[in-house]
Amino acid sequence: MIWFESLILQRTLIGSILAGLLMSIIGVFVVKMKISAIGYCMSHGAFAGAALGVALAINPLLTAFLFASFTAFLIGPFAEKAKLHIDIITGILFPLNMALAFIFIALSPEIGLKADVGSILWGSVLAMTNSDIVYLVSLCSVTIALIFLFWKELFAIMFNRKMAEADGINTKPLVYFIVFLTGVVITLSLKLVGGLLIFALLFNPASTALQFSYSIRKTMVLAPVIGIASCLSGLFFSLIFDLPIGSCIALVSTLVFAFSVIVSPKRRKGGREL
């Protein structure tokens, strides 16, 4: 078990905790603001972007973020102007991003040898570098600070954006801010979890936490706990059974969600309210 003491494992552990924390916090906003479709498309946009980065042998984080942002731009303001329904945009963008991703992967040099390709597809426990950890730590602090600063407004928008607007909150910059954060968080977690499954980490812990809690504040605490637990147990199963970490995290978080639906007080008569 020399492995367990290695620097790589330490980095992976820290990376899993941070990615789980960030993805699930942002996930609560994405779910409650009803912009899951945007998060879904951005995940796959980031995946295609990362693939392009690998193919061009430039930093995949950069291209992933650019693609995710471009996807958000396509869905948000552009879709509004073109008067297209969000379901249609999602339906069009998913295969487009996948097609691009696989073309970029096919174009990558020495595909068999490229660990990077596997990493952006289904994640890798070996992918986290020191700078990735530094980015994640900084992002974590910035995100938590900003959420704290704008909590009141975000709280109202998550309840109902139209009512928040009617009461004098300028909702647009805050919604854009969450979309932007979603892009950054997805990008930085991509290497660890993989582009195909990263949406699970955005969506599942938040949805699970919402099964249990009648308070959005408690949800904001519970979701990251579930997110981190899912990431760590995913990592554990991945190491033990030598399976892709992204798949393990997705499976664990789905099982946790399924369990939460069964035992949720919201689905039980006379259930205890948390």
Place this chain on the structure above:
Amino acid sequence: MHEIIKLENVSTTYEGEKRPAIKNINLSIKKNEFVYIVGPNAAGKTTLLETINGLLTPIQGKVQVFGQDVRKDGAKIRSEIGYVPQDFMVDQNEPYTALDVVLMGMYGKIGILKRVEDKHKAKALEVMELLGIKELANRPVGKLSGGQQQKVMIARALAKEPKILLLDEPFSNLDVESKEKIPKLIYQLHEERELTTLVVTHDANQIIQNVNRIVIMNEGKIIAEKTGKKLISSLKEFWWLPHTEAVE
């Protein structure tokens, strides 16, 4: 007296629609006026209210509130308007308490980067007590009955101490007793705080005596306005006649 709300030749069209939902509306409302807006379904009453507070942007004309352009200073203007939307129902699993929802109404007015203080909470609870829903404060709002939720939305609009009230069928789900009490309470606040109040209603019995003006809408237009003492009796003449273009 000073005009608080002024619409000049305003038309609003919903996105993707060809026909405007309200067209060529001219309306001036003075400070401390109490106005009822009536008219059949789809007359454009809700559209009118949301055009006034700037949630909808008109395709033509000018909307001024407090003498300012709603399009420019929308958020600031809205922080002084208490709005009760029509038929607002919350999903039963929504993780917010009734008190959360009432407090939230004040957030715009409290302002960005400022914290909610105890005095805000006290104010919210005070208004909830007036409406008889104080004991529901910590219940999940989605678990309340339709009428209780309507009272929460009224409390939300009042707690922020607005200068204008826009109420869209605010009493539709209330029981007999509340239908008596709450309009009176609102009128009392209207007088005490010199509010300017617009109420949309379908219920002729709810036209209370003190109303200053009744605006009658049909097919997106204001077809008549009634003021003065005879307003109630004249209203009875064409109440529920949807296509009475020639009432005036």
